[in-house]
Amino acid sequence: MVREGDNKMALKLFKLAATAPAITDTNYYYTATAAITVASGASFQLSRTKWSTGSGGTPASFPAKSNGYYNLVVNGVLQQSVFYSVNTASNIHLLNPGTSSYTIPRSAPITLGLAKIDQNSVVIP
Numbered sequence: 001m002v003r004e005g006d007n008k009m010a011l012k013l014f015k016l017a018a019t020a021p022a023i024t025d026t027n028y029y030y031t032a033t034a035a036i037t038v039a040s041g042a043s044f045q046l047s048r049t050k051w052s053t054g055s056g057g058t059p060a061s062f063p064a065k066s067n068g069y070y071n072l073v074v075n076g077v078l079q080q081s082v083f084y085s086v087n088t089a090s091n092i093h094l095l096n097p098g099t100s101s102y103t104i105p106r107s108a109p110i111t112l113g114l115a116k117i118d119q120n121s122v123v124i125p
Contacts, residue, residue, distance in 0.1 A: 026063065027054055028112040030092075036104040038096040043085075046092040046110070062088045068116035075108040086112070 028051045038044045053059055070086055072079040085093045092112060096102060104110070 022118050023068075024116045024118055026114045026116070028052065028059055028062065028114075029054075030110040030112075032104055032106055032108045032110065035106045036094065036108075037101055038094050038103075039101045040096055040099050042096055044094045046094065048090050048092075051092075051112070061090075062086055062092075062112070063114055063116070064088050065114060065116070067118075068114055071111075071113040071115070073109075073111045073113070074104055075110075 030046055030051050036044055048062065049058055051059055065086070070081070070084075072084045072092070082097055083095050085095060087093065094104075
């Protein structure tokens with residue numbers, strides 16, 4: 001018989017596992033070998049052949065972002081998506097929708113990250 005005020009906690013806890021989405025990250029790296037100036041209303045192309053993977057190789061292409069999203073970080077600053085576009089077969093375009101030019105300094109690191117959501121992962125919280 002359980003009386004008012006008795007401890008009603010479970011004696012043993014167990015782990016739960018659930019099929020839930022997980023995020024897979026892929027990063028690509030580029031270092032500006034010269035200052036890059038992007039004029040107002042123009043774009044600048046960063047060729048796929050100048051990018052490297054985490055293992056040092058050149059990517060054959062950039063994966064499509066289906067079930068995911070791209071992040072572009074220039075010199076440590078996350079860029080809004082209006083400032084770049086990704087052509088999966090060939091290159092990254094730096095865009096300038098503004099009214100004045102901007103310059104990325106020489107040796108600035110540029111990182112393209114792709115986060116994809118994998119719907120079939122088993123997650124144990």
